Amino acid sequence: MSLKDELLKFSKESLTDMILQLTEKIEKLEARFRQYENFNTPTSRRRFRRNTDQDKKENDDPRFPGRAKNHDGAGIKLPKPDVTKEHKIEDKNLVCVGKRTQYKIDFVDKPIIVTKHIIYSYKKTNGEIVEAPNDLSENIYGKGIQAFITLLKSIGGLSHQKLADVIKSLRSDLTFCAASSLALTDTISKKVQSQRNRLIKKIRDAPYSQEDETGLRCDGKNGYVWVFCNPTMTLYEVNNSRSQEVPKKILGENYDKPGVNDGWAGYNFLKKRQRCWPHLTRELDALAVDFKDAIPQALHLHELYKKALNTKKLPKKKRMNMIEIFNSSTEIPHIINVLSTTKGCKEFATTLKNAQPHMFTGVEYPEVPLDNNLSERRIKPVITIRKNSGCIRNEKGKRFIENTMSMIQTWKSQKKDIYKKLIKYAA
Numbered sequence: 441m442s443l444k445d446e447l448l449k450f451s452k453e454s455l456t457d458m459i460l461q462l463t464e465k466i467e468k469l470e471a472r473f474r475q476y477e478n479f480n481t482p483t484s485r486r487r488f489r490r491n492t493d494q495d496k497k498e499n500d501d502p503r504f505p506g507r508a509k510n511h512d513g514a515g516i517k518l519p520k521p522d523v524t525k526e527h528k529i530e531d532k533n534l535v536c537v538g539k540r541t542q543y544k545i546d547f548v549d550k551p552i553i554v555t556k557h558i559i560y561s562y563k564k565t566n567g568e569i570v571e572a573p574n575d576l577s578e579n580i581y582g583k584g585i586q587a588f589i590t591l592l593k594s595i596g597g598l599s600h601q602k603l604a605d606v607i608k609s610l611r612s613d614l615t616f617c618a619a620s621s622l623a624l625t626d627t628i629s630k631k632v633q634s635q636r637n638r639l640i641k642k643i644r645d646a647p648y649s650q651e652d653e654t655g656l657r658c659d660g661k662n663g664y665v666w667v668f669c670n671p672t673m674t675l676y677e678v679n680n681s682r683s684q685e686v687p688k689k690i691l692g693e694n695y696d697k698p699g700v701n702d703g704w705a706g707y708n709f710l711k712k713r714q715r716c717w718p719h720l721t722r723e724l725d726a727l728a729v730d731f732k733d734a735i736p737q738a739l740h741l742h743e744l745y746k747k748a749l750n751t752k753k754l755p756k757k758k759r760m761n762m763i764e765i766f767n768s769s770t771e772i773p774h775i776i777n778v779l780s781t782t783k784g785c786k787e788f789a790t791t792l793k794n795a796q797p798h799m800f801t802g803v804e805y806p807e808v809p810l811d812n813n814l815s816e817r818r819i820k821p822v823i824t825i826r827k828n829s830g831c832i833r834n835e836k837g838k839r840f841i842e843n844t845m846s847m848i849q850t851w852k853s854q855k856k857d858i859y860k861k862l863i864k865y866a867a
Contacts, residue, residue: 518543552585552611579627579867586624587862593625593840594848597825600625622836624866629839631865632847639675639846644692646670648714648808650700651687651707652815654823657831658838665841666690667819674818674849678838684709698801698808700815703794714801716812717745723788724779731784737775744771745810748799752806763800772796818849 450458521543528536560572579586589603598606600618607616643649649668656665656678666677668690679686684706691699691710698712702719721741728738744766751762766772772792779789802808822841825832832838851858 519545550611552607552614554611577867579624581620581624583863583866586628586866587859589621590625590628590844590862591848591859593621594821594845597821597828599829625840625844626836627867628862628865629836629843631867632843633839635865636675636843636846639673639850640690643668643670643673643675643690644695644697646673646697648698648700648805649691649695650809650812650815652701652812652819653682653686653704653706654819654826656822656826656841659831659833665819665822667815667822669815669818669849671814672850672853674853675846676822676841676849678832678841682706698805700802700809700812702812703791703798712801712805713798714808714810715795715798717748717799717810718813720792720795720799721745723791724785727785727788731782733782734779734785737778737782737785740771740775748803748810751803752810759803759806763803766800766803767796772799821845821849 557574557576559574559576562570562572564570577583585607589607592598592603592606593600600621603621604616604618607621608614647670649670651666651668653664653666656663658678658680661680663678663680664682664686666679666686668675668677668687675690677686677690682704687699687707688695688709693709696711698714699707699710700714700716701707702716707713721738724734724738724741728734747762748766751759754762773796776789776793776796779785779792782789802810822845825841832841847861848858851861
């Protein structure tokens with residue numbers, strides 16, 4: 441018997457009840473699905489990704505994996521050689537007719553060397569005992585290893601046990617352990633504390649700040665790591681709270697520079713805010729996939745974003761005139777009004793209405809970006825640590841992120857030699 445025949449057995453009222461029950465179940469499933477897949481979910485993490493025009497194009501046209509078509513490669517930039525060796529044949533019967541140069545980048549024969557220092561003591565005529573001059577520290581591990589371990593921890597997010605395994609693989613007769621790795625990295629974390637304190641002041645004095653936060657458990661308790669940054673500086677703060685007390689602590693309660701963020705309520709105390717446009721456009725794009733009536737407004741919002749970016753290049757008077765146009769009844773308010781009556785979009789209409797006063801700060805102040813992409817990139821190294829380690833265990837882990845990683849990311853953005861900088865603060 442077919443499904444149609446089966447359904448004909450039911451009365452109209454029974455079929456209506458069945459449809460209502462199914463509709464309710466579908467709505468509950470969709471709500472659960474959106475918790476795991478929404479506009480904030482990275483494409484790589486989405487369980488079911490709809491095919492786009494770009495996907496179809498890639499599927500139809502075979503593409504060679506790796507480098508782009510017609511790309512010859514950028515080559516390698518060779519550093520200044522540390523050692524120059526000449527290869528010659530000492531034979532009087534041969535005449536040199538030319539030469540070629542070949543570079544080789546490699547580890548030295550023994551990446552880790554153990555040096556035995558014998559320091560002699562001497563007795564002065566007055567009976568005082570003195571030692572021969574030396575610059576040796578009490579730490580058995582040299583500054584190079586301390587810097588290397590710290591750099592590897594910050595970049596790879598490896599556990600201290602894995603870091604110990606790396607060191608022992610380079611020199612098998614070493615009895616290097618996870619506790620040694622933790623002690624060495626924490627020594628540097630303590631020494632760069634003063635640099636971090638100076639960095640806080642520099643962040644406050646900068647023309648603007650970009651902010652973001654993400655979850656990070658500490659010793660079994662939920663917590664967060666915050667990032668405050670600009671193109672040349674990065675500062676991390678680990679805290680159990682996600683309230684405005686954290687940005688107030690870093691930026692100051694009377695911070696009067698523009699702050700770029702994703703609209704989290706913890707930043708509402710800022711007098712000048714720039715709402716991240718990509719966050720808003722992504723959210724509306726996601727709604728437009730499920731609710732086709734939102735497509736025209738999604739396109740309109742993208743158009744306004746492009747216009748806002750181009751307006752940043754204009755003189756101040758024209759920029760201010762354009763801001764008035766953007767806020768006129770035919771632009772942002774129009775999108776809000778239409779979405780407030782569009783199925784499934786009422787909540788976003790409220791979000792956009794709350795964001796509107798803070799969407800054009802970057803147009804008024806051209807140095808301020810309209811997106812918060814920088815802070816999202818700067819917080820990724822901490823996310824890498826979270827993925828590999830799961831959480832931080834104690835105050836030492838907190839100190840490493842706040843002090844060491846803040847300085848490493850700052851030095852990196854300033855194109856400093858990070859390894860040499862770490863050696864400077866090694867014990």
